[in-house]
Amino acid sequence: DAKTTQPPSMDCAEGRAANLPCNHSTISGNEYVYWYRQIHSQGPQYIIHGLKNNETNEMASLIITEDRKSSTLILPHATLRDTAVYYCIVRAPGDGGYNKLIFGAGTRLAVHP
Amino acid sequence: DAGVTQSPTHLIKTRGQQVTLRCSPKSGHDTVSWYQQALGQGPQFIFQYYEEEERQRGNFPDRFSGHQFPNYSSELNVNALLLGDSALYLCASSLTGHTNTEAFFGQGTRLTVV
Numbered sequence: 001d002a003k004t005t006q007p008p009s010m011d012c013a014e015g016r017a018a019n020l021p022c023n024h025s026t027i028s029g030n031e032y033v034y035w036y037r038q039i040h041s042q043g044p045q046y047i048i049h050g051l052k053n054n055e056t057n058e059m060a061s062l063i064i065t066e067d068r069k070s071s072t073l074i075l076p077h078a079t080l081r082d083t084a085v086y087y088c089i090v091r092a093p094g095d096g097g098y099n100k101l102i103f104g105a106g107t108r109l110a111v112h113p
Numbered sequence: 114d115a116g117v118t119q120s121p122t123h124l125i126k127t128r129g130q131q132v133t134l135r136c137s138p139k140s141g142h143d144t145v146s147w148y149q150q151a152l153g154q155g156p157q158f159i160f161q162y163y164e165e166e167e168r169q170r171g172n173f174p175d176r177f178s179g180h181q182f183p184n185y186s187s188e189l190n191v192n193a194l195l196l197g198d199s200a201l202y203l204c205a206s207s208l209t210g211h212t213n214t215e216a217f218f219g220q221g222t223r224l225t226v227v
Contacts, residue, residue, distance in 0.1 A: 034215070041201075041220075041221075041223075042220055042221070043117070043203050043205075043218030043219050043220050043221050044156065044203070044205075044218045045218070046215040046216070046217070049215070085155075087155060100146060100158040100161060100169055100171070101146075101148075101156070101158065101205075101216060102158065103148075103155030103156045103157070104155055105154065105155055106155055
């Protein structure tokens with residue numbers, strides 16, 4: 001079973017920041033938080049991951065609370081192309097080849113004009 | 114640099130038949146994982162192949178089998194198809210031996226069993 005809880009759906013206006021929450025209250029001390037998204041009829045796409053510090057890349061920012069029990073994915077200026085299902089996944093560290101991804105139902109983000 | 118490629122993109126089969134799906138990993142990747150995604154749900158892990166052997170397996174029956182070739186490409190075989198096997202089948206590639214590398218997914222094969 002997935003170790004994360006996400007709202008089933010969210011809306012966001014184009015050009016505004018989209019803040020997607022994720023609860024992972026049972027996360028272990030060495031587990032990372034990963035975010036993927038899946039645009040309709042395509043394969044999931046990696047977005048970002050982090051352990052305890054906030055992370056930023058060209059796609060998004062990841063804010064992890066100090067107790068690591070929850071996190072927020074931030075898309076700073078959402079566009080229509082960001083409409084997708086967003087998955088928050090916790091994963092043990094180590095060899096990237098071994099760890100399978102356990103997906104939950106994700107959050108369906110709808111960006112509207 | 115070619116990403117993960119899967120074939121075919123769509124497939125229609127009859128209940129009871131057998132199907133083979135194919136995956137070529139991203140260049141430089143040596144590990145292939147397969148996922149099944151039913152409509153409206155998140156992907157579910159089927160199994161993973163490395164060095165031509167099944168290394169991990171999810172909760173799927175033996176009707177689901179696979180193979181990995183020396184060039185790291187992989188096949189997913191499903192025997193005795195059931196209507197419930199209708200789904201999007203996703204292949205993901207990654208690199209064993211590297212810490213915290215992300216998996217790259219293909220576009221998937223949409224299998225419809227009638």
